[in-house]
Amino acid sequence: MSEEKLYAVKNEEGKYxxxxxxxxxxxxxxxxPTMVSEDNAKAIVNDYGGHVVTFIEEPKKVVLTKEQAKIIEVAHGCVWPARYITDHSDNSNGLEELLMNAYVNGYTVAKEKKYNVKVPHTKEVWYYKSGDTDLLTIFPADKELRGKFTESEIEHYGLQDCEKEEVTDDEV
Incomplete structure (x- = not known):
């Protein structure tokens, strides 16, 4: 977050x-209506009345995994949210501070990366999902249509040793 601030002087009528x-x-x-000097804003208040209003840049939202976001969701319903976050994070790697920032400043959940996964020992054959348990094969022309796997799906289907290529958002 930037330390630079803007100031304005607002009166009781809500005018600047x-x-x-x-x-x-x-x-x-x-x-x-704004200025960069707090001293100038205070001088205007002394001369014309009103009070100083400070504008600060909104902090960026923290990017979390689904699991980390769940901790923040539960913490919002707790009597002692900081304690809940502390109890459910490992401070040695900075997770507690990350989660505290997410609690205060808001967060977004990171999108899972998706991959096309190539059948081993073939030239151009790729896997795709058919239902929850079936894997079928397709040729390159069709892989953009159906061949996208998350890391957890690659692990579920036992495809960790297969060649994979990341699919970007513009390809999805």
Missing amino acids: CDCEYEKFLPLSESYC
Whole structure:
């Protein structure tokens, strides 16, 4: 998060001091309502009244795995969320701090990478899923249509030793 801040002066009526015209206007009508100096904002308050409003950059959301996101979801329902996060994370690798940041600043769940998986010892034959348990083979022209596996699916089907190529979002 950036340490740079913007300041404005707002009065009791909800209007902002326009630095260009030196009068309070609705925000939508104000030409220059912000400044980079807190001291200047305080000087305006002394001269014209109102109070200083600080604008700060919104922190970026933390990217979590599904398992980490579940910890945050449960923590939001706890009486002592920090304790729940501490009890369910390993602080030695920085996970606790990551989860605390996610709790406070929000989070997104990382998309699982997907792969096309090649049948071993063939030139151009690839696997695809048919139902929950069946694997069938296809040729390269069809692999973009149906051959996408997550890491957990590759493990489930025992395809860890197979050649794989990552599928990007624009290919999905």
